[in-house]
Amino acid sequence: MQIQINTDHHIEGHEALAAWATGEVKSGLSRFSASVTRVEVHLSDENGHKSGPDDKRCVMEARVQGRQPLAVTHNAPSLYLTVTGATEKLSRLIDSTLGRAARPAALPEPLNQN
Template identity: 35%
Template structure:
């Protein structure tokens, strides 16, 4: 699974921030790693140097093999919290997405005996 991290100019795009967020997202999505080709994380601070409630947001887009991209966005006071929330939501959506495909792969129903 390829991992891509993007940030706007108002968020410190240092290696430390990128490494922390990548580790948190990879941990949440570990069980889907073989089914995903790429995960893109976009982090931004809406109002820059000014502080505000839930002004950081994180958008994560996952690309399942042979499927359409699935994206989620979360907001929080801190970048790490926004990334954690988005990764949790994405894991839930991927569970539903992949679960739908598995649901149709059940064994055929045996004929009723009367």
């Protein structure tokens, strides 16, 4: 699984942040490593130099083999919380998407003839 970290011009994209975020995503999505080929992480500060509640944003997009890309967004007061929150959301989305594909189509309910 390839992981790419992108930041906007308000965030310092230093190596420690990128290394931590990469590890967090790899760990959180490890059970899908056979299906997910690439994850793009986009980190941004919506208020720029001002602070505010939930002003950090993380958008994650996963490329799953044979499927359209899946994307989630998570806002939080810190970059670390945005990455962990988005990773959890993406894990649930991939799980439900792949789980749905593995389940057979539901049979229609029989009509009640009372």
